[in-house]
Amino acid sequence: MAESQRVDAVIIGAGVAGLYQLYRLREQGLHVRVFDAASEVGGTWYWNRYPGARTDSLSHEYQYWFSDELLDEWNWQERFPSQSEIERYLNHVADRFDLRRDITFNTRVDAAHWDEATGQWKISTDTGETVAARFLITCLGPLSAPLVPPFEGHETFTGEIVHTARWPREGVDLAGKRVGVIGTGATGIQVIQTIAAEVEHLTVFQRTANYALPMHNPTYDDNDRAALRARYPAIRSQVHHTFAGFSEDLDERDAADLSPEERRHTLERLYEDGSLKLWIGGFKEVFFDEAINEEISEFVRERIRARIDDPAMAEKLVPTDHGFGTRRVPLETNYFEAYNRDNVDLVDIKAAPIECFTEAGIRTADTEYPLDVIILATGFDAGTGGLTGFDIRGRDGVALADQWSQEIRTTMGLQIHGYPNLFTTSAPFAPASAFCNAPTCLQQQVDWIADCIAYLERQGRRTIEPTPEMEQSWIDHHDELAAMTLIPRTKSWYTGANVAGKQQRLLGYIGGVNAYGQACEDLKAKGYEGFAIA
Structure with missing residues (x-):
């Protein structure tokens, strides 16, 4: 042609x-x-x-x-x-x-x-x-x-299946429905925390527990915007001269030179900022020092445990197979609190893998979960x-x-x-x-x-x-x-x-x-x- x-x-x-x-x-x-x-x-x-x-x-x-x-x-x-x-x-x-x-x-x-x-x-x-x-x-x-896992029986499910990366512009009606979410990465976390209070019942299928940091997200008024605009010339330069392209950079201090109390105080300050600073504006050793990474990881684990009522549920949601910052770290808003709700269940699909989709929902190795909507937060x-x-x-x-x-x-x-x-x-x-x-x-x-x-x-x-x-x-x-x-x-x-x-x-x-x-x-x-x- x-x-x-x-x-x-x-x-x-x-x-x-x-x-x-x-x-x-x-x-x-x-x-x-x-x-x-x-x-x-x-x-x-x-x-x-x-x-x-x-x-x-x-x-x-x-x-x-x-x-x-x-x-x-x-x-x-x-x-x-x-x-x-x-x-x-x-x-x-x-x-x-x-x-x-x-x-x-x-x-x-x-x-x-x-x-x-x-x-x-x-x-x-x-x-x-x-x-x-x-x-x-x-x-x-x-x-x-987008990745769509090749689940057997995918075509037999009589409800609605939607991938987060191809969400319809007209939206999906989830109110009062039994919804399953597959995946608890950054996208899954945002979906779960948002729909938990809307649906009749939410079943979360988790393969890997993830670290996540709380998001503090105030709205801006004209005074806030004016203050930010005054900083734009500096920010424009800063974002190009930091490790991760943000205006904040990794801590120049060596973590080992600080006392445990000083490190703890730093972690608490960064955590309370409600941003990614604990990851991309904290101790550089998080990326290469096993001992410091474990210290930071346990700090975040403590914070996660404190927000979940059921200790057994908390153990499912606390990452133990990898260190903080070695996977993508998302921000969240009341994500962990969603699991305190009576209408939210968590299924460990490492322990009981998904075997297939059925007409009525999803079958794992040990049970079948009836669903009206399946949301694939299965990544890319x-x-x-x-x-x-x-x-x-x-x-x-x-x-x-x-x-x-x-x-x-x-x-x-x-x-x-x-x-x-x-x-x-x-x-x-x-x-x-x-x-x-x-x-x-x-x-x-x-x-x-x-x-x-x-x-x-x-x-x-x-x-x-x-x-x-x-x-x-x-x-x-x-x-x-x-x-x-x-x-x-x-x-x-x-x-x-x-x-x-x-x-x-x-x-x-x-x-x-x-x-x-x-x-x-x-x-x-x-x-x-x-x-x-x-």
Whole structure:
């Protein structure tokens, strides 16, 4: 099929990264097309509209920094904005900068093949359109490919089944119903705490107990917003120079130099803040020192136990098989108190695994649970699923899905050897795939991509890709840092352990947003040394 259009760049995805990437490339004078399977902008915040969905990042950190006018005119309503508020924000950005005219909605990219003869990417969609582009940029988000476990009898259940990442825009009526939730990760926690008081009966199917920290989420008034705006210049700088892309950084002190009383006082202060500070603004040793990690873990366990009335229930909900911070730590609002309700039951599916779905509900190894609605909070094929979910083929027709089924490889999560002019955001081996306040790292990556393309234009060059040596060097560096931490020892989506057959390797770069950003800047300063430019 002949292409219907030629453009400078195609962007896949109209979420936080895709909108900003479009803005940057259009400002550089490029002709750009954006494709998104959704009917509106938002990415993650379009699809994940389940009950209780909100970010764990502070609103004044979960935003764009490229426009002072945007910063001045947008008024955040809460300390931790809900899904609907972030969706409104991203729609405002799309309107404010007239981005929609270059976005094609309700259209999924099926294939993208590199054509060596023309030096173009040939992109085809599910609507039959084909486009040729010099540059292909994926802005798919690290958590964009939902996992639906292959439960036997899935099709026989006569009630309603819904995945949190594909929640209907019209909502789901849960009032007075028997509801089952499978999964107690960040998403499951938000759903459970939100619907417990609404449903007739809630059955939670838990495989792994998780640490979670209480969220303190006041609403903002004009005085609060004015105080925050006065800090915006400092925050803009801080988020790019901390470990996790927030304005708060890890404690510079060595935990071992403090007395147990001093450490305890620090933990209590951070816990009471009602944010992620205990994790990403506390003792750095939480990531690599077993003794300090256990001290912090037991501190959080104590807090969890104190909030649950039934000691037997508490023991099911207190994590003991991994240390605090080695899995994703969510925030919660009265999550643990939900299990004090008479209408909430917890099923340990490690002890009694789910055997199948039935017409009436879910059967485990020891009983059957009658249900009207089953909610799958079963997570994602993180980091890789968005990119392997369609047919990307690089030089010599090599398919990325085939390559990554053997070994996941990227250079800094930005490019992949063998795929010229393919740029990726949120891909493996960058902080954006796991260990970062998403807008910070996505803007960082988008800026690098835009600057790289501008460099090629100025130099009159056509293509860029990392050399095999450059890619291996970054992977070795990534793996060396990962091995110094406790995180790879814990099974989670951080390491791909939630997907059968996926390579077990830490997906997110653990060296810190600040170090990663400096490495990106160094590459630009050295004229993209280690990249083949033609």
